[in-house]
Amino acid sequence: MSLSARYQPQETETKWYDYWLKKNYFHSEPDEREPFTVVIPPPNVTGVLHMGHMLNNTIQDILVRKARLSGKNACWVPGTDHASIATEAKVVRLLREQGIKKGDIGRDAFLEHAFAWKDKYGGIILDQLKRLGASCDWERTRFTMEPSLSDAVLHVFVNLYEKGRIYRGLRMTQWDPEALTVLSNEEVIYKEENARLFHLKYYRTDNPDLFITIATQRPETIMADVAIAVHPQDERYQSFIGKSVFVPLINREIPIIADAYVDIAFGTGALKITPAHDQNDYEIGKKHKLPVIDILTPNGKLNEKATILVGQDRFEARKNIKKLLEEAGALEKIEDYRTSIGHSERTDAVVEPRLSLQWYVDMKPFAKTALEAVKSGEVKFYPESMFNMYQSWLQEDNIRDWCISRQLWWGQRIPAWFLKTEEEDENQQVFVAKTADDALKQAIEKTGNASLTLADLKQDEDVVDTWFSSWLWPISVFDGFKDPKEIAYYYPTQVLVTGWDIMFFWVARMIMSGYEFSPELLDAVKIKEKGAMPFKAVYYTGMVRDNKRRKMSKSLGNSPDALALIDNYGADGVRFGVLSSAAAGNDIIFDAPFDPKTQEVLNESKLCEQGRNFCNKLWNALRLLQGWEVTEIEKNDGDHAIAELANQWLDARINQTLVLLQDQFNSYRLSEALITVYKLIWDDFCSWYLELIKPAYGEPIQKKVLEQAIAHFEKLMTILHPFMPFVTEEIWHQLKQRAEGEDCVVSVWPTVNEYDKLLIADVDLLKLVTTSVREIRNNHQIKMKEELTLYLQQSILTNQWLHRKGIKEALCKTSVLNEVSLTEEEITNTVTFLGGNDKFYLVINTTINVEEEKGRLVKEIEYYQKFISSVENKLTNEKFANSAPADIVNKERQKLADGQTKLKGLMEALTKLG
RNA sequence: GGGUGAUUAGCUCAGCUGGUUUAGAGCACCUGCCUUACAAGCAGGGGGUCAUAGGUUCGAAUCCUAUAUUACCCA
Numbered sequence: 001m002s003l004s005a006r007y008q009p010q011e012t013e014t015k016w017y018d019y020w021l022k023k024n025y026f027h028s029e030p031d032e033r034e035p036f037t038v039v040i041p042p043p044n045v046t047g048v049l050h051m052g053h054m055l056n057n058t059i060q061d062i063l064v065r066k067a068r069l070s071g072k073n074a075c076w077v078p079g080t081d082h083a084s085i086a087t088e089a090k091v092v093r094l095l096r097e098q099g100i101k102k103g104d105i106g107r108d109a110f111l112e113h114a115f116a117w118k119d120k121y122g123g124i125i126l127d128q129l130k131r132l133g134a135s136c137d138w139e140r141t142r143f144t145m146e147p148s149l150s151d152a153v154l155h156v157f158v159n160l161y162e163k164g165r166i167y168r169g170l171r172m173t174q175w176d177p178e179a180l181t182v183l184s185n186e187e188v189i190y191k192e193e194n195a196r197l198f199h200l201k202y203y204r205t206d207n208p209d210l211f212i213t214i215a216t217q218r219p220e221t222i223m224a225d226v227a228i229a230v231h232p233q234d235e236r237y238q239s240f241i242g243k244s245v246f247v248p249l250i251n252r253e254i255p256i257i258a259d260a261y262v263d264i265a266f267g268t269g270a271l272k273i274t275p276a277h278d279q280n281d282y283e284i285g286k287k288h289k290l291p292v293i294d295i296l297t298p299n300g301k302l303n304e305k306a307t308i309l310v311g312q313d314r315f316e317a318r319k320n321i322k323k324l325l326e327e328a329g330a331l332e333k334i335e336d337y338r339t340s341i342g343h344s345e346r347t348d349a350v351v352e353p354r355l356s357l358q359w360y361v362d363m364k365p366f367a368k369t370a371l372e373a374v375k376s377g378e379v380k381f382y383p384e385s386m387f388n389m390y391q392s393w394l395q396e397d398n399i400r401d402w403c404i405s406r407q408l409w410w411g412q413r414i415p416a417w418f419l420k421t422e423e424e425d426e427n428q429q430v431f432v433a434k435t436a437d438d439a440l441k442q443a444i445e446k447t448g449n450a451s452l453t454l455a456d457l458k459q460d461e462d463v464v465d466t467w468f469s470s471w472l473w474p475i476s477v478f479d480g481f482k483d484p485k486e487i488a489y490y491y492p493t494q495v496l497v498t499g500w501d502i503m504f505f506w507v508a509r510m511i512m513s514g515y516e517f518s519p520e521l522l523d524a525v526k527i528k529e530k531g532a533m534p535f536k537a538v539y540y541t542g543m544v545r546d547n548k549r550r551k552m553s554k555s556l557g558n559s560p561d562a563l564a565l566i567d568n569y570g571a572d573g574v575r576f577g578v579l580s581s582a583a584a585g586n587d588i589i590f591d592a593p594f595d596p597k598t599q600e601v602l603n604e605s606k607l608c609e610q611g612r613n614f615c616n617k618l619w620n621a622l623r624l625l626q627g628w629e630v631t632e633i634e635k636n637d638g639d640h641a642i643a644e645l646a647n648q649w650l651d652a653r654i655n656q657t658l659v660l661l662q663d664q665f666n667s668y669r670l671s672e673a674l675i676t677v678y679k680l681i682w683d684d685f686c687s688w689y690l691e692l693i694k695p696a697y698g699e700p701i702q703k704k705v706l707e708q709a710i711a712h713f714e715k716l717m718t719i720l721h722p723f724m725p726f727v728t729e730e731i732w733h734q735l736k737q738r739a740e741g742e743d744c745v746v747s748v749w750p751t752v753n754e755y756d757k758l759l760i761a762d763v764d765l766l767k768l769v770t771t772s773v774r775e776i777r778n779n780h781q782i783k784m785k786e787e788l789t790l791y792l793q794q795s796i797l798t799n800q801w802l803h804r805k806g807i808k809e810a811l812c813k814t815s816v817l818n819e820v821s822l823t824e825e826e827i828t829n830t831v832t833f834l835g836g837n838d839k840f841y842l843v844i845n846t847t848i849n850v851e852e853e854k855g856r857l858v859k860e861i862e863y864y865q866k867f868i869s870s871v872e873n874k875l876t877n878e879k880f881a882n883s884a885p886a887d888i889v890n891k892e893r894q895k896l897a898d899g900q901t902k903l904k905g906l907m908e909a910l911t912k913l914g
Numbered sequence: 915g916g917g918u919g920a921u922u923a924g925c926u927c928a929g930c931u932g933g934u935u936u937a938g939a940g941c942a943c944c945u946g947c948c949u950u951a952c953a954a955g956c957a958g959g960g961g962g963u964c965a966u967a968g969g970u971u972c973g974a975a976u977c978c979u980a981u982a983u984u985a986c987c988c989a
Contacts, residue, residue, distance in 0.1 A: 005952065190989080340989085388918060389987065398988080500987095543986090580927090580940075587985080589926060591941085606941055607926085613954045620952035627951065672928070675939070690951085697950060771958080778946065778958050785949075863936090870936065880972035888933050888973090895934070 007619035009570025028075035030489035036067035037493040044083035049128035051544040065722035069749040079142035088410040144469040152476040175354035176344040177300035181407035190340040199332040202245035215267025220317040227273040232258035248330035359405040366512040367399040411463030471509035474534035500540040542587035560592040564603035569612040572724035576611025631700035638809035645806030646692040655755035773815040787818040789843040832909040
C-alpha cells in the first residue's frame with residue numbers, strides 16, 4: 001500500500017481517539033502502581049475552547065501521557081465548573097429573550113431552566129478537549145454542582161461554621177448592580193479611566209457667607225452625605241471644625257469633623273463623608289458614630305431617600321445633578337483627572353460599594369497555612385518567581401476575609417436558616433446545618449420553643465461563591481468527603497496546571513482547603529507519608545496574548561478559533577505550535593496574524609504550521625522505510641559498516657537525549673523538551689541516520705538494518721508521543737504489524753543505557769567535515785553528484801578517527817567523495833579547511849581562485865588571532881590563574897592550545913598559497 | 915501611589931548555579947537545488963555593542979544600583 005506524500009491528520013485523529021476510548025486506556029482504578037493524579041482546572045460549563053485552554057490542557061496531557069508511558073497509574077480527572085455568576089447571567093438573558101423574568105418564575109422554576117440549559121450546552125468544551133487529544137478519564141467527569149460535590153460544599157460550610165471560621169456580618173461590599181449580587185474583591189477589575197472631579201460648595205449654617213469646597217467624583221451621592229471631614233492639622237479649616245454646613249440642593253445640616261485620614265493635598269483637602277456609598281467613608285462614619293443614609297436601590301438607581309432625582313440611574317443622575325448644582329451656585333468647577341474604577345469581572349458594570357449582610361470566611365489562619373506550604377517547599381511553584389506574587393497576597397496585612405455569599409440562585413444554597421419572625425439583621429439567630437430538619441432541631445434546642453416547625457424557618461436566599469465549591473476540587477472529585485477509599489490512593493495530586501491569574505481565586509484556596517480537610521479524611525500515617533497538600537507542584541502557564549500583546553479574549557475577538565486551527569493544522573500541529581513558545585509563567589504571544597483589511601484575527605499560525613510540517617516529516621520518513629526493498633543476504637561490505645556505525649551512534653544519541661529529557665521533564669521545561677525531541681528526530685534521525693543507512697539507488701536494504709531502523713523509529717515515537725499523540729500512534733501502527741493492545745499510547749518509555757560519548761564526538765566531526773565540504777561545493781559551484789578526493793592531515797586524532805569502522809565509508813557517502821586518505825604533507829592546489837584542530841584538503845577539479853582562497857583564510861586567521869589574544873589576556877592575568885578554579889584554568893589553557901594549533905595550520909595553508 | 919517581572923537577531927523566544935557560548939533555536943531573509951521520503955523539502959549563508967549608565971568580580975547576557983521603556987499585580 002503506498003501512502004500519500006502528505007500526512008492527513010483529520011481521519012487519523014478521530015480514528016485513534018475513538019480507538020483509545022474503546023480500549024479504555026485513559027481510565028484509572030487504584031492499583032499497586034504509583035499514582036500520577038492530575039485534576040483539570042474545570043472550565044466554565046458555559047465555556048468554549050479558547051487558546052488558554054489549548055495551552056493548559058496540552059501541557060497537562062503531555063505530563064499525563066508521559067507518566068502513563070513511564071508505568072505510572074495516570075489519572076486525569078476532567079470536569080466543569082458551574083460558574084455561578086457567568087452561567088446565571090447567561091440563563092437570565094436567554095429567558096429574557098423569551099419574555100420570562102427570573103423574579104416572576106421563582107427559584108425552583110429558574111433552576112429547572114438553568115439545568116436544562118446546562119444539559120443541552122454544557123460540556124461542549126469537554127468534547128472539544130477530546131479533539132485536542134486530551135487523555136482524560138472521562139468516566140470520572142465531574143461537575144461542581146452535581147449532588148456529591150454540592151454535599152461536600154454543605155459539609156465544609158457547616159464544618160467551618162462550627163469551628164467558628166465562618167461568620168455573618170454587615171460589611172461594606174462590592175456590589176454588581178447588573179448581576180444584583182455582591183462580588184468578592186478578586187472579582188473586581190480596576191481600570192484606569194477618565195473621570196471628573198466636581199468641586200462643590202457647602203455653605204455654613206451659622207454664616208451664609210462662608211463655605212467649604214469639597215472635591216468629589218460622585219456628586220449624585222451628596223444626598224447621602226452625613227459630614228464633611230478635614231485633616232485636624234489643616235490650617236485652612238481650623239475655624240470650620242465643629243461647625244456645620246448645608247448639603248447643597250437638599251439643605252440638610254451636616255457637621256464638619258476632623259480626621260487624620262483626610263489627605264490635605266488631594267482636591268481641596270475637604271472630604272464629604274458618605275458612609276453608604278464609599279468603603280473608607282463607611283469606616284470614618286463608624287468611627288465618628290455617624291448615621292448611614294443609603295440612597296441607591298440594588299440596581300443602581302436613586303431611591304426615595306435621595307429626595308431628588310428619585311428613580312434615575314446613578315450615571316443619569318450624575319449628569320442631571322450637575323445642572324441643578326450649577327443653577328444653585330454650588331458648583332465651583334469641574335476638573336478632569338485619571339482614576340481607576342472598579343468593574344465587575346463578569347458583567348463589566350461599575351461596581352457600587354454597598355452595605356450588606358454577607359457570609360465570610362476568616363482567612364487569617366488559612367493564609368498562614370497556605371503561605372507556609374509553599375515557603376517550605378511542600379508545594380512547589382514553577383516558575384518559582386510566582387511565589388512573590390503569592391506571598392504578597394497572603395501576607396497578614398494584605399489578607400482579607402473571603403465573602404462567600406452571592407445573591408444568586410445558580411449554586412449551592414447557603415445552609416443557614418432563620419426564624420421567620422425575626423428582623424433581618426446582624427443579631428438575628430441563625431441555625432447552620434446540612435438540612436432543614438437539622439436546623440429545626442437546633443432552633444428548638446436554642447430557643448427552647450418545642451412548638452417550632454419547618455414553617456417557622458426561612459433558609460438564607462443566597463448561594464455560595466463558585467470558588468467555594470472549586471476550592472474542594474482535588475478532594476471532591478474523588479468523593480473524598482463521603483468515602484476515603486479513592487482519595488487515599490489518588491491524593492495528593494501530582495501537579496496542577498493553571499494560569500497565574502487564578503492563583504488567589506483558586507490555587508491558594510485549594511492549598512488552604514487541602515491542609516484543612518485532608519487530615520480529617522485520611523489517616524495520619526498516610527498524611528505523614530504523602531503530605532496534606534492538594535498537589536505537589538503548580539505549573540503556572542502564561543496568558544495567551546495576541547501579537548499586540550493584548551490578552552486573548554472573546555470580547556476583543558482577537559483569539560483565533562481553536563477548532564479551526566485544529567482543522568487547519570491537525571491537533572498535533574496545534575499542540576506543537578501552542579507549546580513551542582510557552583516557557584512556564586511567561587506570557588505567550590500567539591502568532592496568529594490579523595487580516596490587514598478587516599482587522600479580524602485569522603486562524604493561521606506559523607508555529608502550528610511548523611508542527612504540521614513536523615508531522616509531515618515523520619510521515620515521509622515512514623514512507624522512505626516502507627519504500628525500500630529488503631534483502632536477507634548479509635554482506636560485510638562498506639554499507640554494512642556504515643549501517644553499524646549509524647546504528648550505534650543513533651542509539652547513543654537517543655540515550656544522551658533521554659537523560660536531557662528527563663531533566664527537562666523534572667523541571668517542567670516542556671517547550672525545551674519538545675524542541676529537544678524535534679531536533680533528535682529531524683536532525684539526527686532523518687538528516688543523518690536515514691541518509692547514512694539509505695541504500696544506493698535501486699539497491700535493497702539489508703533486513704537487519706531495516707529492523708534496526710524500525711526499532712529506532714518506534715522508540716522515537718514513544719518519546720514524541722506525549723507531545724504529538726496522534727501522528728505517533730499512526731506511525732507506530734504503520735511501522736509493523738501489532739498484536740492486540742500493542743499501542744503507542746501504552747508503550748514503554750525507554751530506559752537510559754550507558755552510551756559511547758566518543759562515538760558521538762566522532763560523528764560530530766563527520767558532520768562538521770561534511771558540512772565544510774558541502775559549503776566548498778556551494779562556493780565553487782561544484783555539483784552535489786561530482787565525486788571529490790579528500791586528504792586529511794595525519795595526527796593521532798585523525799588517524800584514530802579515520803580508522804573507526806564505518807567512518808571513512810560514511811564520510812564518502814555524506815560528502816560524495818571517491819577517496820579519503822591521510823597525509824603528512826601539505827597538499828597544494830586544494831581547498832584547505834579545519835575540522836577540529838586538523839587540516840583537511842579537498843581536491844577540486846576546477847582552478848582555484850588563489851585570491852579568493854587567501855581572503856577566506858585571512859578572515860579565519862583574524863578570527864583565531866582575536867580569539868587567542870582574548871584567552872591569552874585571561875591566562876596572563878595572575879589574578880585569574882590564582883583565583884579561578886583549576887578546571888576553568890585548564891579549560892582556558894586547552895582553548896589556547898587548540899586555537900594556536902588551528903592558527904598554525906591556517907598560516908601554513910596561507911603560506912602555501914604564496 | 916505600592917509591588918513584581920520583562921527588555922537578547924527583522925519577528926517570537928531559549929540561555930537554569932557567573933567560566934567550552936567573542937550568545938542559541940524557529941520563523942523571516944539571501945544563494946543554489948523539483949537529488950529516485952518529504953518544495954509542508956534539501957544543501958549552504960548572512961544577521962546581535964545581550965535597553966542605557968555605573969558598580970561588584972580574575973571573569974558579567976547572567977549578580978548589584980540607577981535610568982528608560984514595557985507588561986502585569988495590588989489599592
